[in-house]
Amino acid sequence: MTISRFLTGFALTAALVSIAPATAQAATGPVTTGPTAAQDAGPWGTYYAPGRKAKANGSLTVSGEDHAVIPAAETGRISGKVYDLTRGPSCGWAVFRLTYRTPDGKNLPFKHRSVVDCSYGTPKPFTFTQHDLYQVELKVCSEAKASKPSLNCLYAGSWKVLYTSK
Structure with missing residues (x-):
């Protein structure tokens, strides 16, 4: 009698184990791994x-x-306008931190892309694209015209997250 109870319990356990993955997948929905529109x-x-x-x-x-x-x-396409709102020697800077996936798919490095406008009252339009885009962050600064944003602009304050791949 003990062996038959053991076998019955074992059969029920095996049945539950085989049903559980199908039930879990039905509850969470299908997993999408391919590209989307x-x-x-x-x-x-x-x-x-x-x-x-x-x-x-x-x-x-x-x-x-x-x-x-x-x-x-x-591909990610970022477009917009940056405005200088001062009449003095300062310029308006829109600095983007673009995090992207490397070709081997193992790393997420970032690079900066900046747009500067030094003309009060006339916004500067911009458009650029980035391939294998993971995250886009933005920081807006006002400082002197230069070839690149200052360290203060890059590292003081917080970045605004515009997009993160899900």
């Missing part, structure tokens, strides 16, 4: 520099999200 991540901004001396706004569109290894969009 283009999606409009939407408008972003208006974001201001400290003291409201500059501002930036625009839109972001991503296409071909791939979740095979590290989630990333095949």
Whole structure:
């Protein structure tokens, strides 16, 4: 009698184990790993520099999200305008930190892309694309015209997250 109870319990356990994965998958829905159609991540901004001396706004569109290894969009298109709101020697800076997936799919380095406007009252439009895009962050600064943003602009304050691949 003990052996038959053991075998019955063992059969019930095996049946539950075989049903559990199917039930879990049905509860969570299908897993998508391939690229998806283009999606409009939407408008972003208006974001201001400290003291409201500059501002930036625009839109972001991503296409071909791939979740095979590290989630990333095949292409991201960032466009917008940066405004200098001072009459003095300062310029308005829109600095983007673009995190992207490396070709081997194992790392997520970043690079900076900046747009500067030194003409009060006339915004500077911009558009650029980034492949294998994982995250887009923005910081708006107001400082002197230069070939690149200052360390204070890059490292003081917080970045505004505009997009993160899901």
